[in-house]
Amino acid sequence: MDRNQITKWLKAPAKMANKYSLHAVYFCTGCGIIEVPPVITSRWDAERFGVVPVATPRQANLFLITGYVSVKTLRAIIRTYEQMPEPKYTVGFGSCPVNGGMYWDSYNTIKHLDKYIPIDGWIAGCMPRPEAIFIAVTHLWTLIDKDMANAYIRYRKNYKSYRRNQELALGKLEWPPLFPVGDESQGNEQ
Amino acid sequence: MRIVEIIVSPLLALVVGIFFLGLARKIMARIHWRYGPPLVQPLIDMIRLFYQKGVSHGRMFDLGIILSLAGSIVVVLFLPFGQMCPLSSSGGLLVILYMMLLAPLGLALSGGQGGNPNISIGISRKLILSLGYEAPLLLVLLAVMTRYKTISIVEVVNAQQSTSWSIISFPLFLSGLSYFLILPAILGIRPFDVSSAPQEISSGPMAEYGGKYLALAKIEHAFVLFISIALFVNLFLGGAANIVSFFMKMLAVFVLGLCVNAVFPRFRTEQAVKYLWKWPTLLAFVGLIITIAIRS
C-alpha cells in the first residue's frame, strides 16, 4: 500500500473498502459459471483482489450474472438482487445478458437484462476469458472511484419502470415491491 | 491502571483475532497454491460491512448479536494475556466456562428472528456440536483445577511458570491433548464447521446477517478465536511472562490448527459428536481420574 492509497483511505474509507472487498453472490445463472471456479481458485486467485464468493446475498455486494437468463432464472435473480444490501454492484458476464447472444430467438430467455435489473458493467464474449473478469473488476474500481457505479441508485429511482418490466416478463410477482411504487412522490426522495 | 487494562485488553484481543483471521486466509491460500489476499483483508471486509446497509429482522435480532459480542468481551477480561489480566481477582475458570456459553446463545436468539430455515438448522447443529465438546471441555477444566487446586486461571499460569508446562507434565498432557482435539470444534473450523457449512446450509446462523450485523458477527468470531486459543495457552502452555511470548505461543497453536483445517473435510453432525464423545472425552476422563488419584 503506497502513500497515495493511505490518503485515499483516510478521505473516503467507505469507497475504498467497497472497492477492495467485493464479495460476490455465488449464483450459477448460466454457463458462464464455468469460468468462475478457475477465477476463484489457484490459477487466477481472485482473492488477491478481495473478490470472494459468499453463501448468501445478504453478505454480498457484487452480483456477477454469468450467462443467459431464462425466464425462470430471472425471478430468482430479481429476488437475489433485492436481498442484497446497498451499495451493490452488478456485472453482466457474457454476451447473452447483453442482447440475448446466440439465444436471440429463444422463447424462454430474456434478451436484455438491463430492462429488468440495472447493470453497472458488461463483459462481452462467449465465453469471456477469466482475465476478462479481472478487467471488469478493475474497471468497476474506477467506476466506484468516480461514483459512477450507481446502478443501485438507478434501481431505486426508476423502480416503477423496472417493476413494470419485471411483471411484463414474469406475470404477477408474488413478493411486495422493494420500494414504494407510489404516484408522484416517486423519484423525489433522492 | 485496571481501567486502562479493561479498555486495552479487549482491543488487543480484537487486533490479535483479526490478525489471525487474515493470517488464516493467507496460510490457507498458500496451501492451496495461491497467493492469497492481503493480511488486512478481514479489516477491509469489516469496514465495508459497517458502511453497508444491514437488514434487521426485529429487536431480538439486534440484541442477540450484541449479547453474544458482550459475552465474548467479558470472557476476554478474565483471561490473562501475558501478565495483563484485568479481572484476575474475581472469578476464574468457572466464570469463563459459564460466559463462553453466551456467545452461541446470543447467536441462537438472534438467528431465531431471521426466519430462514437454514438458520434454525445451523443453530440446532451448533447446539448439538457444543453438547459434544462441552463434556470433554468440562472434564479438562476439572482436571486442571484439581491438579493445581485452584479455580483461578492466574494461579494456574503462575504454578506452571514455577514448575513446567502442563502439556508436558503427567497426567495433564492427556487433558491437554484432549483440549487440542476439541479446539477445532470450539473454533468452528474444519472438520467441525458443521454449523456454518456454507455448501450445505448457506453459512447457517449467519445466513441473514448483512452489513453491520455481519461485521459484528465477524468481530465476535475474532474474539472466540482469541479466547479459545488463549485459554489453551494459559492452561497448558504455561501462559507467558510477557505479551510477545504469549502471542508467539498462540500463533504456534493457531498454525497447527490451520494445518488440520486444510486437509480435512467436514464431519456430519452426528459423526462429529460421536468423535468428540469418543477420543477427547476418553482422554479427558482418564486424565481427570489419574489427576484425582495422584492428588488423594
Next chain:
Amino acid sequence: MRELELYFGPQHLGMVGNFSITLKVEGDRVLEARANPGYLHRGFEKLMEYRTWMQNFPMVCRINVVEPDSMEMIYAMAVEKLANIQVPERANYVRSIYLELARVGSHLFGLWAYANMLGFDTVAQWAMYHRDLVLDLFEELTGGRVYHIYIWPGGVRRDFPPGFEDKVVNTLHSIGGCVPDYDATFFNNRLFYERANGIGKISREQAKQWGATGQTLRATGMKFDIRKVEPYAAYDKVDWDVPVRENGDAYSRVWVIRDEMIESVHMIFKLLDAMPEGPVYNRVPNPFKWKIPKGEAYVRCESSRGELGLYMVSSGGDKPYRVHFRTPSYPNGLILLEKLLKNASIADVGNIMISLYVVAPEIDR
C-alpha cells in the same frame, strides 16, 4: 420437531449449476425432495430446427458446459449417419484423444465440485488448477478455452499443431505426478470414507430400473460403457478396461471417476502411439446448400457422465426436423436424486447430488 421447507438452490454455494431442489425437512432429515429444473431451459431443440446443419455446431456444444466435446461428437455422429459421410482414420484417433482429454477435464471439474462440497478446499483447488492445464491444451488445439467446436462432420477442424503430442504427454504426466497427493489427501482420507461410504446407495436392479448409466451404473459393478458396447471413433483400436466398483454408493462412484481418469490418460498415451498419418477431414458439401436426405437416426456415445444419446429426424431439408438429446443427467437428476434424497441427512444433499454427477444445463437443454 416442526417441518420446514428448505430450498436447496438455485442460489446456493453447494449447488453446481443452476438447479434447485425443494426439500421438506424435519430437523436434519429430508422427508421429501423435489427436483426443480428449468432454470437453464433455452429450448435448444427448438432453436436447432431454425438453423442449418452447420450452424448448429456452435449450438450443440453449449448444451453441456462442463464437457461440450461429447455433445459435438454426438451431433457429428448423427449428421454423418444421416448424410452417410465417412471419416478418415486419423480423424477418428484425433477425436478419441480429444474426447478423452475432455473426459479428464470434466472429471477434474467433478472432483472440484465434490471436494468443495465436502469442504476439502485444498483438493478442490488443486483439481481446478489441473483442469486448467487441460484447458490450455484445448486452447492451443482449438483456440477456445471452454467451447471448442472442433469436431466437424467428416472429421475434425484441423490437425494437431506441431509438437502438440509432446505437450499432451507432458501435461498428463505432470497431472499424473500428483495422483499420490490426491490419493493421500482425498481418496484414501478416512474422513472422506466416513462421509461418502454408504451414502446414496443403490443396487444394480434399482439403477437399471431408473435408467441410470455411466458412473452410477458402473459403481454397481456392471461394465456398461458405450465405448465398449458400441465403439465409435477409435475406441476399438486400442486396448483398455472399464473400471468398476461394487458397492453402488457415493464412495464407489467417486472412485470410479478417479479410476476412469487414470484409464483415460493411459488410453490417450496408447492412442498417441497408434495414431496413423493422413488427412483429418473429408470435404462436406457447401454448408449453405447442404440438404440431408429424409431419415432418422439414434446415435449414442459415452460422455463423462454416462450414455449420451441423440435422436434426430431429417425431413430432407437444410435444417433438422427434430432433435432430441438423451442426456445422462436427466435420469440422474430427476429420478435418482429424488429417490436417494428421501430420508437422507441435509449434510448429504449436495454430497449425493454431486456424486450422481448432475449437470443442470444437460437436464434443461
Next chain:
Amino acid sequence: MINSLRQKLEATFKDIRIAIPEESRIVVTAENDGVPAILRYLKDLGLDHLALISAVDWIEENCLELCFILTSYMQNDDEVTGRQKLHIILKTSIPREKPKFKTVIGIFPNAEPYEREIHELFGIKFEGHPRLTPLLLEREYQIPPFRKDFDTRKYVKEVFDKIPSVEIEEK
C-alpha cells in the same frame, strides 16, 4: 438376433409394422393401444433400458408421433453381445387435437420425467401420470412451444422485444 426378434414380434402382435433400416435398428410402428403390451413384451425379452421417449410433430400429416427408444443393459457384468448394440424405436402416432396417451410408468419407472417434458413441450396428456406439473417452463404458452406451428422468432418479437428499455425512458 434381429431376425429372430422380428419373427417373435410379428408372431405375437398383429397390428404392427416392422422395418429394419440398418443393421442394429428395428423400427416398430404400432397402434396407440398396443404400445404398453409391446413395451412389456420387449422388456421381458431383455430390452430393459428405456433410453428416451421423444415426440415429433408431423404437422403436414396432422399427427404427433411418439417414439420410445429401447436398448438393453448387460445381462452379466462384462459380457458384450450383439444385443447391446441393438436399439428398437417404437413409434405410434396420435392426433394433434387433444392428444392423449396412456402413461407407461408402470412398465418403465424412468419414463416419468420424459412424459412430463413431452406433456409440457408438446401438449400430450399422459393419462394416469401422477405428476403432470410444469417441469421446465415458467411462462404460459398458447401453443406448446415445441409444436411446429409455434414460431419462436415471432413470439420473441411479440413478447420480449415489446418490453421497453428503462435506460431510454430515463433520458
